[in-house]
Amino acid sequence: xxxxxxxxxxxxxxxxxxxxxxxxxxxxxxxxxxxxxxxxxxxxxxxxxxxxxxxxxxxxxxxxxxxxxxxxxxxxxxxxxxxxxxxxxxxxxxxxxxxxxxxxxxxxxxxxxxxxxxxxxxxxxxxxxxxxxxxxxxxxxxxxxxxxxxxxxxxxxxxxxxxxxxxxxxxxxxxxxxxxxxxxxxxxxxxxxxxxxxxxxxxxxxxxxxxxxxxxxxxxxxxxxxxxxxxxxxxxxxxxxxxxxxxxxxxxxxxxxxxxxxxxxxxxxxxxxxxxxxxxxxxxxxxxxxxxxxxxxxxxxxxxxxxxxxxxxxxxxxxxxxxxxxxxxxxxxxxxxxxxxxxxxxxxxxxxxxxxxxxxxxxxxxxxxxxxxxxxx
Amino acid sequence: xxxxxxxxxxxxxxxxxxxxxxxxxxxxxxxxxxxxxxxxxxxxxxxxxxxxxxxxxxxxxxxxxxxxxxxxxxxxxxxxxxxxxxxxxxxxxxxxxxxxxxxxxxxxxxxxxxxxxxxxxxxxxxxxxxxxxxxxxxxxxxxxxxxxxxxxxxxxxxxxxxxxxxxxxxxxxxxxxxxxxxxxxxxxxxxxxxxxxxxxxxxxxxxxxxxxxxxxxxxxxxxxxxxxxxxxxxxxxxxxxxxxxxxxxxxxxxxxxxxxxxxxxxxxxxxxxxxxxxxxxxxxxxxxxxxxxxxxx
Numbered sequence: 001x002x003x004x005x006x007x008x009x010x011x012x013x014x015x016x017x018x019x020x021x022x023x024x025x026x027x028x029x030x031x032x033x034x035x036x037x038x039x040x041x042x043x044x045x046x047x048x049x050x051x052x053x054x055x056x057x058x059x060x061x062x063x064x065x066x067x068x069x070x071x072x073x074x075x076x077x078x079x080x081x082x083x084x085x086x087x088x089x090x091x092x093x094x095x096x097x098x099x100x101x102x103x104x105x106x107x108x109x110x111x112x113x114x115x116x117x118x119x120x121x122x123x124x125x126x127x128x129x130x131x132x133x134x135x136x137x138x139x140x141x142x143x144x145x146x147x148x149x150x151x152x153x154x155x156x157x158x159x160x161x162x163x164x165x166x167x168x169x170x171x172x173x174x175x176x177x178x179x180x181x182x183x184x185x186x187x188x189x190x191x192x193x194x195x196x197x198x199x200x201x202x203x204x205x206x207x208x209x210x211x212x213x214x215x216x217x218x219x220x221x222x223x224x225x226x227x228x229x230x231x232x233x234x235x236x237x238x239x240x241x242x243x244x245x246x247x248x249x250x251x252x253x254x255x256x257x258x259x260x261x262x263x264x265x266x267x268x269x270x271x272x273x274x275x276x277x278x279x280x281x282x283x284x285x286x287x288x289x290x291x292x293x294x295x296x297x298x299x300x301x302x303x304x305x306x307x308x309x310x311x312x313x314x315x316x317x318x319x320x321x322x323x324x325x326x327x328x329x330x331x332x333x334x335x336x337x338x339x340x341x342x343x344x345x346x347x348x349x350x351x352x353x354x355x356x357x358x359x360x361x362x363x364x365x366x367x368x369x370x371x372x373x374x375x376x377x
Numbered sequence: 378x379x380x381x382x383x384x385x386x387x388x389x390x391x392x393x394x395x396x397x398x399x400x401x402x403x404x405x406x407x408x409x410x411x412x413x414x415x416x417x418x419x420x421x422x423x424x425x426x427x428x429x430x431x432x433x434x435x436x437x438x439x440x441x442x443x444x445x446x447x448x449x450x451x452x453x454x455x456x457x458x459x460x461x462x463x464x465x466x467x468x469x470x471x472x473x474x475x476x477x478x479x480x481x482x483x484x485x486x487x488x489x490x491x492x493x494x495x496x497x498x499x500x501x502x503x504x505x506x507x508x509x510x511x512x513x514x515x516x517x518x519x520x521x522x523x524x525x526x527x528x529x530x531x532x533x534x535x536x537x538x539x540x541x542x543x544x545x546x547x548x549x550x551x552x553x554x555x556x557x558x559x560x561x562x563x564x565x566x567x568x569x570x571x572x573x574x575x576x577x578x579x580x581x582x583x584x585x586x587x588x589x590x591x592x593x594x595x596x597x598x599x600x601x602x603x604x605x606x607x608x609x610x611x612x613x614x615x616x617x618x619x620x621x622x623x624x625x626x627x628x629x630x631x632x633x634x635x636x637x638x639x640x641x642x643x644x645x646x647x648x649x650x651x652x653x654x655x656x657x658x659x660x661x662x663x664x665x666x667x668x669x670x671x672x673x674x
Contacts, residue, residue, distance in 0.1 A: 013522060021539075093390070149519070165644075166644075167645070168644075168646035192640060193641070194636075194640055194643045194644075195643045195644025195645075196644055197644055197645075197647065199601040199647075201591040201593075201598075202389075202590075202591065202632065202633075203586075204389035204392075204394050204633065205386060205389060205390075205632070205633040205634075205635075205636035205637050205643070206636055206640075206643055208382055208385050208386055208637065209636060209637060209640050209643075211382070212378060212379070212382045225497050225593065225595070227589055228497075228592075228593065230593065230594055232592050233591075236507070236509070236518050236520075237385070237516060238509065238516045253496070253497065256499050257477065257497060257498075257499045257500075257592065259499070327657055344419070
């Protein structure tokens with residue numbers, strides 16, 4: 001009993017010691033999948049965070065210290081990583097992570113401790129749902145629907161759209177609803193609103209109906225397995241409208257399965273690509289600095305999101321004028337028009353990033369990045 | 378809806394329906410003879426599509442040859458399945474054979490996942506099947522005609538075998554009474570093996586055509602078409618070959634026309650198609666052409 005008391009006392013003393021040490025530096029925790037199935041994305045994001053840290057290593061006149069933990073692509077490890085960062089390293093804010101389920105597991109712990117967590121690439125709407133201290137720099141999945149609609153109207157001058165949505169799938173329904181709302185709000189007309197289910201393989205009837213309504217564009221927020229079949233069948237039926245999809249179609253299999261039928265197909269994607277033409281100054285500097293630091297590896301969107309997560313967090317700490325986690329959370333929630341590598345980001349009331357959506361097209365059997373667009377909801 | 382678009386819908390319905398019909402025949406043949414629902418039929422269908430893919434990519438066979446080789450190989454698999462999984466259970470309670478069929482179905486699915494991997498694969502399609510012809514405003518791919526025509530030929534061939542040849546006579550005898558047929562000197566096991574071979578060959582043919590029409594190979598690709606074809610077979614009157622053909626065609630047309638006329642219901646078309654089938658079964662429980670089972674007193 002007495003020994004237990006001593007240990008508790010020792011911990012309290014140590015704890016006080018640690019928090020007084022924390023007063024000197026700003027302590028930021030990072031948990032990312034550096035091993036396991038998501039390691040590829042996680043490591044690129046960490047490099048992005050590191051590059052940002054090298055460029056902006058201080059805030060409020062204090063040095064920023066990074067504490068990196070591998071969450072091993074496992075939910076339990078992610079929860080433990082966040083616990084370790086908060087209890088042992090006494091971090092004031094956390095960056096993490098790649099992967100929605102990892103972000104949810106870690107976010108649960110961060111929320112209870114009241115420490116802000118900024119997600120890098122975790123696109124499931126549930127990640128931030130009902131959370132006071134959980135944020136993200138990437139857009140949520142359904143947001144892409146608005147991106148596709150805005151591109152169709154603003155850049156392609158389209159007026160009539162048909163939509164073909166999988167009613168048995170949240171991703172597809174979400175994108176479809178955002179597309180329809182955005183397209184109509186911008187003065188477009190939905191001429192055919194069609195649905196199917198995951199088990200369907202025959203889309204000829206849906207496509208014939210769409211063809212009979214003569215739309216300018218057909219939006220199919222499908223997974224690539226169904227999507228490729230839809231592209232093939234549309235071509236076989238002689239459809240002349242443009243077809244657009246979401247990032248679930250951003251997969252080379254689409255080209256190999258649909259072949260020539262994939263030609264001209266457009267899909268939304270993340271708003272950064274090293275080959276993009278319309279780069280903002282931050283993105284241009286990021287791309288140059290990355291190439292200097294990693295001459296044998298091209299930057300990608302994960303690296304860009306890691307970079308942006310760090311910079312967004314630093315911006316919030318600056319505006320909060322304090323390293324108290326609660327104040328950082330409040331400042332994060334008020335982020336408006338933050339310019340990052342992945343475009344201008346605003347954190348909305350659900351703590352999700354409203355930001356540009358990338359658009360790519362299949363040309364001569366290759367994926368070509370066309371640019372990005374700020375979606376109109 | 379213009380007349381051209383309506384005709385195009387009908388053509389699409391005919392193609393889909395004849396695919397269902399071909400699969401349904403396999404179910405109905407085996408059921409007619411053994412009173413066994415061969416759940417492995419969907420996997421036989423899937424193997425047909427994959428074997429062509431192998432023939433073309435691995436052995437560099439010309440497509441028509443790969444087609445024939447795949448159908449033959451799949452027929453062999455069908456015979457083998459009967460020999461290993463069903464024949465030892467011939468005298469066991471019917472439910473045991475049914476469970477064995479479900480087991481074979483899962484087994485083949487998983488073997489396919491191991492052998493072919495779960496990622497969807499592209500399908501080789503000869504070019505002459507894909508160049509569209511415009512006929513009176515209707516766009517016709519040779520493939521759209523190829524499927525129903527080949528289906529029709531295969532069905533006619535099968536009807537010939539069943540009704541005009543000696544093994545066919547044996548099949549019909551077994552379907553009436555398996556024990557008496559054995560007593561009369563019908564080589565029961567060989568005839569049943571032949572039935573499985575023929576049924577599997579048809580499933581392979583439909584799997585191949587399905588993959589031509591819906592160009593993607595997946596280890597679970599047979600499950601939904603197989604399930605629907607089974608229902609088509611019951612609807613047409615299980616055990617009856619013309620019934621299976623009619624059931625398949627009706628289901629194919631229903632699925633297409635529901636979307637054509639009620640586009641708002643498109644996502645729930647299966648539910649509506651099946652409700653209609655249930656209504657028909659309520660009125661005629663043995664299916665359209667099914668014979669009322671004779672009670673033996």
